[in-house]
Amino acid sequence: MSRDDVAAVVAELTLAEKVGLVHGTVDAEGTATGFVSGVERVGIPPIRLTDGPLGVRTDEPATAFPSSPALAATFDPDLAERFGRALGREATARGQDVLLGPGTNLIRVPHCGRNFEYFSEDPIHAGAFAAAVTEGIQSAGVVATPKHYAANNQETGRAEVSAEAAEPVLRELYLPAFRDAVEAGAGSVMSSYNRVNGTYASEHERLLTDVLKGEWGFDGYVVSDWFGTESVVDSATAGLDLQMPGITVPELLESMGIPPESLGGIGGGPDGTESEGDSPQGLFDAAEDSPFAGGMPDPTSGGRYATDLGPAVERGDVPESRLDDMVTRILRSLDAVGHLDGETSDDGEASGDEKAGALDTPEHRDLAATVATRGSVLLENDGVLPLADEADVAVVGPNVDEALLGGGGSSEVTPFVRTTPREGIEARAAGAVTVARGLPRVEGISMFDAMGGAGGPATEDADAPDDGADAGPGESVEVEDAVAAAAAADVAVVFVRDRATEAADRDSLRLPGRQDELVAAVADAADETVVVANASGPIETPWRDAVDAVLAAWYPGQAHGEAAAAVLYGDADPGGRLPVTFAPEDAYPTADERRFPGVDGEASYDEGLLVGYRHFDATDAEPTYPFGHGRSYAEFRYDAVEAVGPSTVEATVSNGGDRPGREVVQAYVEAPDAADIPDTADTSGTPGDRPRPPRELAGFAAVALDPGESATVEIDLDDRAFGRYDESAGWTVDSGAYVVEVGRSSRDFRGRVSVER
Missing domain, CATH: 3.20.20.300 (Glycoside hydrolase, family 3, N-terminal domain)
Incomplete structure (x- = not known):
């Protein structure tokens, strides 16, 4: 049309x-x-x-x-x-x-x-x-x-x-x-x-x-x-x-198949209409001490x-x-x-071949697993990974019997299939596998809990204690059990998780409950310890010096166990690199309450451009793991880095190891006026007087290399990494020479070149 x-x-x-x-x-x-x-x-x-x-x-x-x-x-x-x-x-x-x-x-x-x-x-x-x-x-x-x-x-x-x-x-x-x-x-x-x-x-x-x-x-x-x-x-x-x-709200409840009266008065009178004295928030009303207070719309x-x-x-x-x-x-x-x-039928189901809809195909299952494996970030590895096929493994963690599909809220999905960490490792291991949860299950949290469980597959209790949730009648789940299993095994793999949901923020970057204690106790007993962190974003890792490997595996979705086993045993290279900086929570610029959660209804963004790695590069704050960081089972060498024009750089990368792997080559532009950046930056001034971050990501490219193989990777530099925005002049670029740093992360550079703008 x-x-x-x-x-x-x-x-x-x-x-x-x-x-x-x-x-x-x-x-x-x-x-x-x-x-x-x-x-x-x-x-x-x-x-x-x-x-x-x-x-x-x-x-x-x-x-x-x-x-x-x-x-x-x-x-x-x-x-x-x-x-x-x-x-x-x-x-x-x-x-x-x-x-x-x-x-x-x-x-x-x-x-x-x-x-x-x-x-x-x-x-x-x-x-x-x-x-x-x-x-x-x-x-x-x-x-x-x-x-x-x-x-x-x-x-x-x-x-x-x-x-x-x-x-x-x-x-x-x-x-x-x-x-x-x-x-x-x-x-x-x-x-x-x-x-x-x-x-x-x-x-x-x-x-x-x-x-x-x-x-x-x-x-x-x-x-x-x-x-x-x-x-x-x-x-x-x-x-x-x-x-x-x-x-x-009553119509919404009806569309969800929820009788308004079943919510005990939430949402108004017994017929779902609002009655005098009821909260105007209705269904979405949250008590002041609720994690959802202020996060639900009126x-x-x-x-x-x-x-x-x-x-x-x-x-x-x-x-x-x-x-x-x-x-x-x-x-x-x-x-x-x-x-x-006319490509959709009246009943809402796709009709004909014009729109090629498909559900739960082998392609989609493989894709879910590929994203989970390739997105896994190997933060630390002292030689314990990949695991030997014959190794006796203790699988530890309060949630090893469930696939972590995501956080709570409107993105919750019920899958056709799922694999748990226990299932994934038991299916892959040739040695003995012992499972010891060590702690009661860490309950998730969902905004739907504030709506009486309405609207999604979430069944977890937002008010459940995160250090002592339902462990099942008569079941003893103690840290000591996990310690004993770890001591008897060749290696302990500890799965930990955070809790995140729409409509509420995490109150800490520490793992909920006693999970940090569990990791420390297992690491003290085991010959070798691997931690797999399933998290929504950055977490603190107070035990990192006591363990032998740390894998950031995010929320892996339905292929949780399958993907974890593939990476742990080396069937897939942990090809991920951090899209966020990991650091102690008081090191981020938003540790200032004016910036988060804000004061008097206003969140100040006066950190300006110094967000994420930009903040850590511009201040004395040290990240635990920087943006772009990630290790591989391969061993990469950068043989040459050169500029091939004002908007392109090339890097020749070789795999000198004995395993295939995937390298992510990253290019960062260094600002000409990046020196002497203060701890905070008001970026409301003109391009000439606004301080810049020391460097900004300008482009990236990934390459898969077999042992002994090398390749030249070309990276196109995004013009915006050179630009500044001014309210009167719009986007501007200062002319002159810009240094482009090329390497493995925002802190690990293997070559520097200069380009003219």
Whole structure:
């Protein structure tokens, strides 16, 4: 359908029909996260929207892929494009038209409960993955929705907190990944709950209209986060195009199949309606001492497009031309993926061969396992890995009998299959395997627990103690049991985990419960100890000097056990590199409460550009493991590094070891004025007086090498690594010579070259 055709369809619609296309309503089939009624009279079918970034979340199973940091740790955008295409194909197979992902926010706060949905602390790295996943989703005939625009970098108080960030900081750090996703063809962008410099993102005309739709040329639509609209007129005129979910709390409960009375009064009166004296938060109300306090939206605060937008248009408060634009943008994006061509049946299931939907295919299972293995980051290895096939192994950890699929919230997925660490190692080991959990199961946490368990597969209790959860009747799970098993084995492999969820932030980077104590005790008893850390992001590792190997394996998804065994036994090289810096929690710039969680409803971003590795490079703070770090079973040598132009460098890399491996070659641009950077930086000044980080990632490339093999890797340098943003001049680049450092991480360089700009 051409633009003229879309315009002709819009011209045929009545005011009521147009309003009906810009807000959600109840999905009678109960298969979608969000649902928009079509207009059968003019051939517009219903629109179904589904979570999420780690797998398709409906009421049916789907492939549960690894978390976003695991994908980003591969430093392989081609793999990310395949990941996105698989998400799109599974969404199509479930009759969904729009997928609410990828998560595109920068990882600013290491405690952020939703970091497992985001890619990286670096904007160029995050943008490469946001673009690749977006391209993959769209290529499968599904609208991608990068989220949450913009500066949604914490869950604490996310419904109200204002990210106070200077324009250059937004432009250089927090917006680039969204622009990359838009340029990759995203048909939709989701606005965030939070405020940006005092204005709610859903009614931020500067961000939605001037930047996104104007400067970037985005011709798709902006959708609100669920219950994330704070107004009708202000949001519509600012650039919000689709309000979600567009229904009341009782209707939401009904769509979930939950009788309102079963929630014990949460959400209003016994019939689900709000009664005098009830909290306006209704279903989403959280006690002040709840981990979800301030993280849940107010579903009654902003008015409803369904009832209020039409009258606003009739009064002239919202021009009808703006409503036409809202509808046009939605239809244009849906037409681009074939949704207006009749390729989806009335019951929501994909029909015909036009949209090649597929679920739980061998390809998707292999892809989930590949991401989990290639994204595993070997932080330490004193020669214990890979494990000998015949080694007697003690498998230790409170959660060795479950696959860690992800964090809590809207990205939760129920898989068709899963393998646990115990199962993976028992299937692979040739020696004896002894399992000793050592501690009771560490319970996960989910925002759905604050909703009476509504809305997802989460069954874990948010209030369960994380050091003494249900161990089963009569079962003794003591640290001493694990110590005995470790002492009797050749090697102990300890699996540990954190707890993370949407709508709440982690209260510490330490492992919950007694897991640190467990690791230390096992390491003291065992001949050799390996720790596998399944985490949403950075954790503290107080026991690292006592163990022989540390593997950061993130949330591995359904292939948890399979992937762990493959890496531990050397069937796959741990090809991952850190997309975030690991450090003690008081070493991050957000250790200042003004910056996180904020004071008086404002989170100051006055650290400026010094986020992640930029902060550690610019200050005396030492990371435990730097951005880009990761070891291999191979032994790589950099034979030559040279510049082949102003925008390209080459590195010749050899594998001098006896095992195949995969090296990630990273290029960092050193700023000409990076010297003498203060501990904090106000980046609100002009390009000439704003301090810069000492270096910034400009590009990367991966290469797989067999023993004795060498290859020359070419890295294209992103222009943005040389640029600065000024509010009056826009993007500028200082002319002169720039040093480009090439190596294995942000702290491990193997060559330096100079390029002219």
